[in-house]
Every structure is written in C-alpha cells, then in structure tokens.
Amino acid sequence: MKRLAVRREAVLVVLLLVEMVVMQALSPLFLTPDNLIEVVRQSAEIGLIALAMTLVIITAGIDLSVGSIVGLSVITMGMLWEDARLPLSVAVPLALFAGALMGGFNGALVTVVGIPPLIVTLATMAGFRGIALGMSQARSIRNFPEGFLWLGQGYVGGVPVQVWILAAAALLFHLALTRTAWGRALLSIGANEAATRLSGVPVNRVKIQVYVLSGFMSALAAVVYAAHVSVAKPDAGLGFELTAITAVVLGGTAVSGGEGGVLGTLIALLMVGFLRSGLTLARVPAEAQDMMVGLLLILVVAVDRWSRRSGRE
Amino acid sequence: MSVGVFLVLLLGYFGATPGFLRVENLRDILINAAPLIIAACGMTMVIVAGMIDISAGSALAVCAVVAGLTAKSGAALPFVVLLPILTGALIGAVNGWLVAAARIPAIIVTLGMMSVLRGGVIWWTRGEWIGNLPASFSAVGRGEVAGVPVPVLVATSVVLATALLLSRTPLGRHVYAVGGNPLAAARMGIPVGRVLWLVFVMHGALLGLSALVYASRFSVIQSNAGAGFELLTISAVVVGGVNIFGGQGTVWGSAIGGLLLQVISTGLIFRRVSEYWAPSVQGALVLLAVVADALRTRRAGR
Secondary structure (H helix, E strand, O other), rough: OOOHHHHHHHHHHHHHHHHHHHHHHHHEEEEOOHHHHHHHHHHHHHHHHHHHHHHHOOOOOOOOOOOHHHHHHHHHHHHHHHHOOHHHHHHHHHHHHHHHHHHHHHHHHHHHOHHHHHHHHHHHHHHHHHHOOOOOOHOOEEOHHHHHHHHHHHHEEEEHHHHHHHHHHHHHHHHHHHHHHHHHHHHHHHOHHHHHHHHHOOOOHHHHHHHHHHHHHHHHHHHHHHHHHHEOOOOOOOOOHHHHHHHHHHHHOOOOOOOOOHHHHHHHHHHHHHHHHHHOOOOOOOHHHHHHHHHHHHHHHHHHHHHHHHHHH | OHHHHHHHHHHHHOOOOOOOOOOHHHHHHHHHHHHHHHHEEEHHHHHHHHOOOOOOHHHHHHHHHHHHHHHOOOOOOHHHHHHHHHHHHHHHHHHHHHOOOOOOOOHHHHHHHHHHHHHHHHHHHOOOOEEEOHHHHHHHHHHHHHOOHHHHHHHHHHHHHHHHHHHHHHHHHHHHHHHHHHHHHHHHOOOOHHHHHHHHHHHHHHHHHHHHHHHHHOEEEEOOOOOOOOHHHHHHHHHOOOOOOOOOOOOHHHHHHHHHHHHHHHHHOOOOOOHHHHHHHHHHHHHHHHHHHHHHHHHHOO
C-alpha cells in the first residue's frame, strides 16, 4: 500500500516536470521565479482547503460545503469588523471559530444522525451560502487596514505570506496523517469503518473532528482570500469545492477512502496551477482551461484504475 | 409519502398570502417546475441505480444552446426537438461508458464532465447570449394543447413514462437490483454495466428534453444557463424520498419534490422574503427531509 502511494507521487512529480518543460516551450515567461511564485500564491487558498479535504476523502467522506463556508466565514468577519466595530484581531478568530462550527454541524449530521456526507454537505452548501447572502444582502465589505492585507499580499523572505501558511499547514497535516494514531485512525475508518469501530476507535468523534478541521481550514482560506483580494464578499469561494476535490483526487487519494496523502494533493494542486498559468500565457481562454482540467481529472483516474486492475490480474 | 403531506402544508401556508392560490399563479408554478421535474425523473433513475450526476446543469446548458442554435438555423420543428435530446443522450452515453466500462466513480466522471461541458459551452458561444429566437421555437415552451401548457404536458408524460419503466419493465427492476446490491445483481446474471450505461443515456436524453422546455420559455439563452441546476435536481430527488445509496425510491416522490421546491421559491417571493435567503431555505428543506427519513428508518429498524 505504502509503495503504491510513493509510486503515485513519483508519477505526479514526473508529470509536473514534463508539464513545466512543455509550458516553457510554449512561453519563455513561464519558468521565471516571479511567475512560479505567483502560481503558488494563486493556489494557496484552495490548497488550504484541499489539505483538509484530503483527510475528509480519506475517511470515505466528502465536503461540498467548503466554498460556502468560505463565503459565510468571510462575511461574518467583515460584518463583525464593520457593523459590530470589533477589531480584526477579534473578528478573525471569531470567523475561524464560525468556520469550525459549520464543519461541526456537517460532522454531527454525518455521524450522529447518519446522513451521507454527500447529501449533508450538498444541503449545507446551499444553506451556508444563503445565510451569507441573506444576512449581508449581498453587499461587499472593503477598506481593510494594511496590517490585515499583509496576510494575502505581503512577503516574508521573498515568499508570499500565504505560501508560508500553506507550507506550515501542509507539514502539520502530513505529520498528523502519517505519524500519529489519529492519522492511522482516519485511514482505517476509510478502509473499513465497521471494523475500526469494533477495534475501539471512537469513529464518530474522529469523523466530527475531520469535518471541524475542514470548516476551520475553509475559514482560514477565507481570511487569506479576503486579504489577498482586499474585499469580503458573500459569494467568495464559489466553486472552490470542485477545484479542491479535483486536486485531492488527481493527487491519488481514493474517493472510496482508505488511502491517499497530502503530498499528492499538493503536487496535483501545483500541476493544475501551472497548467492554467502556462495556458494563460499561451493565450488559451479560461473556459478551454476548464475543459482541460476536467479532462485531466477523468484521464488520470482512468489510467490509475486501469493500471491497478492490470496489476492485480 | 411524507413529501406530499409537506407539499399540502406549504400550499396552505403560502395560500394565506393574497394572490398565491390564484389559478394563473398555480399554473405558472407548474410551468416553471416542468424542466426541474423532467430532469428529476432522469436523476431518480441515476440515483436509484446507485450513481450520481453532478454535470447535469452543464449538460442542460449544452443542450439548451444546441436547441437554440438549431431553431435559429431555420431547421424544421422535429429537428429542433430531436437534436437537444440526442445531444443529451450522447453526453449521457459518454458519462455512462466512463462509469460502466472504464469503472471510474460516477462522482469523479461527472465532476470532470461538469468542467468540460461548461467550459465547452462558454468557449463555443464565446459567452454570448443566443437571442432572436424564432417564434416557432417559443411555441414549444409557451404553447398550449387543449388549454394545458406544453411544458406541463411534457412533464406529466415523462413522469408517467419513467414511472412505468421503473415499476413495470425488466429494465426497471434491474435498475433497482443494480442500485440495491450490484454484486448480487451481477451474480443473478443482470448485465450491470449495460444497465448503468442505459440509465445514463436515458437520463441524458431527459436532460435534453428538459433543456428544450427550459430554453423555449425565454427569449434568450445564456451560456451560464443551468448553473446550480444539478443541485436543485438532486435536492428534488432527495426530498422526494429516493434513497441516496440507491435501490429505493420512485419518480412520483421526485416529481412532488420538484414541485415542492418550486412552490417554496414562488412562495418566498409572495411573502416578500429577500431572494438571497432562498438557497438556505432549499438547503434546510433537504436536511429536514433526510433527517426525518433517517430517524424514521432508525425507528423502523429497532
């Protein structure tokens, strides 16, 4: 199992390198440090979400509500700051807490009530978005102070702040998944939930924690995103769930649960980011890029299925 | 049939608002619900078979554009009706092949197809609206036969046809068997792959029909048509009591579910609730339906 995962990541790295060579041939502007850093910066918010999504999918779950959690947490932060006159140092933690709470709501419905995660998060995807739009009446909040915008626009040692945040989060997630009993519990729940329950793991508690984490990371992404684009809007994060899930699945995490890792997700995230950036430089329109990302997803999973089946026979 | 009771309660609630229970308004609700109900019938088959399709909104946009462009080219009415249906069936055939033959999970296939189709339709139309549709085309969506609006007629026929197909034919029974337990179905000699493929093809064709009814109601077709339509369709099916794990449910439930969503959306306008809240109400309704279902099943299980 472990060797399979390593091989998968190696394949992804090779694909990534090939892609970079092709892109460089298409546009000489591609392999410049500025462009590469810009790609990683653009991917950082969805990356934060995709890290947690990896864990959710490893437990054989899914979270379609992450994009709406981004919208509701960011507008919560904005309204606490502008309407309730709270300083951002209070509003930001409260927004993160709100995100975690939304994730907890998902998790409770999945575990305690026993509704499939696809349905729960499909419903809360609509629900959270509606609350965000309704309570703000679809207005945008701007004029955040410089200190806050630094989170999404500043640099530390020549590297954008959100890239540091993503790197730190990725390291934590990787260690949690591969080095702790909690990580092993996640993999085991995804592989066989009933057996894991019998072996004494508090399955429900672990699954709720995973959804809380997904909500929290979405809220974190929301805060970084607001600082990045200098505005808090209730429709922020629209469609983030699809890009995040694409990165996770492309990265080799099985949708049926039980296997996968955050490194694959990160490499796949960069693959999609570089692909889009290269195609943009080559003047390929955004909608054609969407088509290619969709095809890439189907193709990679098809090849993966095919190679596993032929390996077994 | 708790969804039916719920519908009656809602009609009673919104009925208190002046004008809501007027014949014209109820008729508008039926017409507006028609595309959703048609698509929900196909989605019912997909979900009963244990599958899912989240590319439905993008497929609807592709078929609507095909319908509009065919109508504008001056083609005869049969072509205008058939081409979007065939396009939908073709999209369904590709999805079905990837699911049944290449054995990729349906959620991944249709997630990818969602981007491919939406990107494709915007690329194709360059994001421009299709306007100047001929009058004969609008007749499909706004016409009447013996006083009954065409969309309502089409939706009713589709509900009847799919209900008969699922309950009275060998194929229908196979769909339930495959969704209930694919391994057991295969052991019984049911061609699981072919059944799944056919389900996706039929669902695609119904999406094409839904797109035709939808597009011919308006004077322009937008390339972002049908955004979020997949969620609405799946919501209608789930509210209608179809088991999301497959194997159980009827198109009757889904049709009432679709009607219910339309009643709420029109009712909120009558109650002057800001439209921004509408998605929350839809989400809350889906949760209410599934929580009630889960609790009932649990009680029955004990």
